[in-house]
Every structure is written in structure tokens, then in C-alpha cells.
Amino acid sequence: MADETRQRLIDAAGTVFAEKGYEAASVRDICNAASANLAAVNYHFGGKRELYVTAVRHAQCCRQEDVPFPEYPADMPPETRLREFIGTMFERMLSTNRPRWHLEIMLRELARPTEACAAVVEDYIRPMADALRTILNELLPDDLSVEQRWMIGFSTVGQVLFYYVHQPIIRLLTQNPEGNTFPLELLADHVTRFTLAAIGAGPPVVSRKAAFTAAKSEAES
Amino acid sequence: MADETRQRLIDAAGTVFAEKGYEAASVRDICNAASANLAAVNYHFGGKRELYVTAVRHAQCCRQEDVPFPEYPADMPPETRLREFIGTMFERMLSTNRPRWHLEIMLRELARPTEACAAVVEDYIRPMADALRTILNELLPDDLSVEQRWMIGFSTVGQVLFYYVHQPIIRLLTQNPEGNTFPLELLADHVTRFTLAAIGAGPPVVSRKAAFTAAKSEAES
């Protein structure tokens, strides 16, 4: 029963922290949600702050099995792998079959860092960044500065993150007050093609207008 | 003296709210920062919540003069206009000559909406979105669904926002614990070229590797 309460507290804390943020979440709310006594937090964790860090660490550990991404067949072309990477990222962020608070609490930590941020980056984000970089490296020329590689990676995940972090903007802008604004697969396809085209590893996301012609493109190389 | 206190309160509130968030910011902190009496908040605004909304509205009004973006010469090609748009966006976000809390408090609102969010989107974000769409429409073919137009716009601003919202990640990932990780102009150039290439209005950000050839691109069109 002891460890069960501990776990119930972590889950409840994760939910409440993810929803309201650290300050707005009260120990009483959490204990109520966990059907635990008020004193349980201090008994099991020592205090509110420690409970928060534990919850973040727990979310990070649970999500750590997400990365490295499932192994793809060796002969899978990097373009397809990029599509899988982006699709998986979208799926993990926007799908509803996993506890939503795992990602939520981590993203809160990443946007407004506390002491738990560095651990999240090192143990969860960096492996993902490495996976993405591996894929991109197969698509990018060798004579490329590390800065450019970083920026291309950031441009890729920046697109994906936007749809999660700024869903409120999207809802209001597109006048779709509720519901999934865009289907998951559509988003993944778009971002993949957008990125591939940007690095010259695929056709543009739209058929060309007049301005830029293939001739100009040829002249560059 | 009356209105001066009011203004000092708004400024102080903006700073504190932007830094700590609504819940963590205390009325006492704000009044202290504004050199005002504790009761001043309730006297001038009626309460903490109303002060917050007032601060957001103030930030939004101050920033509203940012949009519409400065008029460009009519003969300026859309590619250059896009570069200006992105550059201006970066400048406004990462430059330090304006009070930082104006944007900070609005972005907080956009990521975690309260009652003031809709107003920010309608009065500040939507004009920007319109400006961007106008530019993009000149670069995009006419037979394009509204969804695709939205997604292309989101892919563009998503890249820009990433560098602001997720600066902590960037710092930790690139091991640049302090300072501007990337020069402003470099970022603007990158995002512009990335976007233009993605929609087929410019060359790829890197010289092509082997995989995707111009011949394949020709076959598409």
C-alpha cells in the first residue's frame, strides 16, 4: 500500500502540475486527486518541490523508452526515416492514448526551466536530437558547419512543436474552436515534405509558380 | 500623481507577471516594484486579475503599432519581403531595446490562454498572420487549399518562435550556456531560405547531395 500511494501521488501530481503549473497547483488538490492524506506528500517526498521534481523525472523516465526511436530496416531511405521520425513525434505529442501530462510537464520545464530542465534535455531531448541529426546527416552534404546542421534541425522540430505549444493560436486563427484542427498524418506529411524540400532532398510542397524556375536552381549547383 | 501610479503599477505588473507567471507573482511584489502601496492595486484596478488583464492589454496595444509591418516599396519582390518579415519578427523577439515583458506576457498568454488570449490573437496575431499570408500568396500557386496555406504559414512562424520559446533547449543542446547562440541575421537568413526552398521559391539551403536530383524535380511539374 505504501508504494501504491507514492505512485498515485506522482500520477496525480503530474496531472495537476501539468495542467496548472507548479505555483497554481496546491498540495491539497494533488492529495485529493490521489485520494491520499494531506501529509502524504511530505512523508513520501519531503515537500512540494521534491514531489514536482520526482514527477518530472518520472515522466522523463517513462518517455525515455520512446527514444531511441524504433529501429528501421537498414535499407530504408533517409527520406522515409525522416517521415517516420516526424510522424512519431506528432503521434506522441497529439495522440491521446498516453497520459498527456508526461509531455506537458516536460514541455513546461523546457519553456520555463527549473532545476529539472537540464536532466530532461540530456536524457530525453538530446537522444532525440541525435536521432534526428543522424537522419539529416544522410541527407545533407558533408561540408556543412555544425551551426547550419543545428539550424536545420531546429527548423524541423520547430514546426512540429508549434502545432503542440501554440494550439490555442491555431484554434483561434483558423476559427476551429474545438477538435483537432488538422489530421495527424496530414501534418506529418506536410512538415516532412517542407523540410525535405528546404534541404533540397525533395520536391517543393507546392507546384512552382512563375518566380523561381528550375533553371535558376541549376545555375546554383 | 494618480495616473502615474497607475502606469507604474502596469509596468511593474507586466515585468513580474512576465517573469514569474500569474500565480507566482504576488501583489506585494508588484507594489514593491512599483513603489506603490499595497492597496493601490485594488484601488486602481479592482483586483489582481484585472491588473493582469490590463497589463496584457497594455502590452498588446504597445505592440500593435508593430503591425502592420512597415510598408515596402511596391516593386519589392515577395522573396525580399518575406526576408524582411522574418527579420523583423526575429528582431522584435530577440532584440533588447524594447521592454521584454511586452512579448513575454503575450506569449505566455498564447501558450496558456486565459481570458485575454482571444483579444491578443485578434488584435495582434491575426494582422501579422494576414501580412504573412499576403506575402506568401504572391509566392504560392493559386490552386491551393486554405489548409495548405495555413500549414505553410505555421511552418514559417513555427521556426521563428522556436528560437524564442525554446531558447533553454538550444542553450543546453548546443552547450552555449549563455549569450546569443546564433546571430540574428544568420537566423533570419536561414529561416527565409528554408521557407522559400520549401515552397519552391528559392534554392535549397544547402547544395544538393546525391539523392534528389533536379531531373526528379522536373518530372514533378
Place this chain on the structure above:
DNA sequence: CTGTAATTCAAACGTTTGTATGAAACGATT
């Protein structure tokens, strides 16, 4: 100067916060 309204101030209000305490309940070992 006088009187009136607007503003500031110190103090206190009632809640809610995170945390601490000691007794009660439980589980396992002897």
C-alpha cells in the same frame, strides 16, 4: 483659506498556502 473629492497609507481581515506533529491504524515478525 476652506471644503470636497481623489489618492495614499498602515493596519488588519479572512483564506489558503506548505509544512509539522502526534496519535491511530496497519503489516509483518517473533
Place this chain on the structure above:
DNA sequence: AATCGTTTCATACAAACGTTTGAATTACAG
């Protein structure tokens, strides 16, 4: 059944919170 360590519980506590109050001060019109 008795004991001991662990966990739960109701309760209490001091601190901080947003808000209120009424007197003191200022600003300004007559």
C-alpha cells in the same frame, strides 16, 4: 498475542496570499 517499524490520518501552525477598511494625506476648485 505482543511487538516494532511503517504508513495513514485529523489537526494545528505559521507564513503568505488577495482583499478590505478607515484614517491620513494630497490635489484642486470655490
